[in-house]
Amino acid sequence: MEMDYVTEFPHTHMDFRPRKRPRLAWEPTQALAKAQSGIYRGQDVGSVTSYGPSRVPSDHACVFVKGLVQNGSPRRRNVGKDGHYTFVLGENLSSRYKILRKLGEGTFGQVLNCLDRETGEMVAIKVVRSIKKYRDAAMTEIDVLQLLKKNDKSGRRCVQIRSWFDYCNHICIVFEMLGPSLYDFLLKNNYRSFPVDLVREIGRQLLECVAFMHELRLIHTDLKPENILFISPEYIKIPDYKVMPQSTNEGTFYKRLPKSSAIKVIDFGSTAFEHQDHNYIVSTRHYRAPEVILGSLISGLGWSYPCDIWSVGCILVELCSGETLFQTHENLEHLAMMERVLGPLPQHMLKRDGKHAEKYVKRGRLDWPEGATSRESIKAVLKLPHLQYGLQNIAVTGLQAEERFAF
Known part of the structure; x- marks a missing residue:
């Protein structure tokens, strides 16, 4: 049986210009x-x-x-x-x-x-x-x-x-043209954390950018690792303290770090002006502030500049730990995780009227764990440490790394 084989070549000598065809309805006339x-x-x-x-x-x-x-x-x-x-x-x-x-x-x-x-x-x-x-x-x-x-x-x-x-x-x-994003580096390093000094420098620049935008009465509303890019694509490899030196897999024993810590913020397609209505849902789930979740349910509670600061905090913790702080896709579980990590939600967020507020709030408190959808959801919340203890663990691990490689 005869078969056709198609092979692609760089036919530089061929003319690929379109042949003459009838004019389509959407095309302009020659004069136009x-x-x-x-x-x-x-x-x-x-x-x-x-x-x-x-x-x-x-x-x-x-x-x-x-x-x-x-x-x-x-x-x-x-x-x-x-x-x-x-x-x-x-x-x-x-x-x-x-x-x-x-x-x-x-x-x-x-x-x-x-x-x-x-x-x-x-x-x-x-x-x-x-x-x-x-x-x-x-x-x-x-x-x-x-x-x-x-x-x-x-x-x-x-x-x-x-x-x-x-x-x-x-x-x-x-x-x-800029370099890779913070997320790109986390991905290439199998979600292993950044050095604390690098996180501190990234945080300083990020807060300066957010302050600059807020002075112009702009709210970014979608800050996340994917929207923060290093200016330079260059990187170096350093030993990774989280992997035992006896490891035979060299790819996991080293991780990439950017040569320059300079960053820029991108993606202003969701940026909001101060004078606009602020009751609709913004931000990517894992970096979404509590007032954004509750704002569409509770009358009089809207989001503003602080929602950007909340996103910055989530990003910095993720860079320090290598893990997303709030790994969830459901509103009530998300709010419960916030209380687990940071303590009870402020009363001014809970004591407001709203026809849909009872879905998450009852008698002035978050409806948790009573309103949980499953036992797995409750377990996911309980395994989270308080932020103070979580950051202490990160700091201790960093000191151990310095001692390990001080030779």
Whole structure:
């Protein structure tokens, strides 16, 4: 039986340009494309400034940036499943940027590592899904990024926006290229802890960034290890005191540490302004403050700046221990874990009226363990140590490590 074998080659000599085909309904006429090819609805790409009443270009053409319609990648709709942008490595994202690799993906879209042909610089481009709510969120993020850039002249605290544009109905935000995240380092080290001195330095920078944002009346609302990046990708290997020296597995005997402790905060897509309503759910579960959980249930109790500080505390404990502080996915269990680690919740959070408050609060106290869904849930809460004792154990382990390797 005859079989077909397909082998991929770098056919550099072949012409991959699209062949002539009928014009689709969403494409502009030739006259319209020529008329609009030199404008971007008032957006001067590269200067990050907006002049027109609407900063979101019409999706009649792939991109309205001077020179890009004529010189960019083939005009087509690169829309995949659920509005994600589909691409091939090596192709163009507009005429200016060449796609090199994918850095990550989330509910918002994808982050691509690209080469800026004009400057020769490596950049990270956030390509947002072509769905209205994500496009709207991206425009809000651009507002926040411009405000941060305007007030942070040194660019030391938060990731810096380079420019933004609309390409094939995808909002594309161009950022400076940074290194791996705190989570990446934890993952590469099999979730083994950071040295306390490094955690202290990371904490200082993180609190400075949060204070800077709060002075601008901004609340990040989604601080977590994935959203804190080292500036440099370089690292070193050091002996890991948690593994016995007799270990034959060299990969577990050493762990990675960044050469530089300098960090920057990223992902401002969920950033809230002080004047907005603060009763909806924010933050990733494990870094969510108690007032965020209870705020949607108890009238008059909303979240504000302290929810960022709570997230910072959860992050620092995780870096010191290598484990997520609150490993749960259920609200009542989460609140019970908070009381187990930190003591009773403040009364002002519990003594309020709300038609759904009785689900977690009864007679002015947390409905625990009576309201637990299972015995396993109760056991998960009881095994947690009080924060004071947990940090003492971390400190003792660190001293033992110093003595072990003091030779």
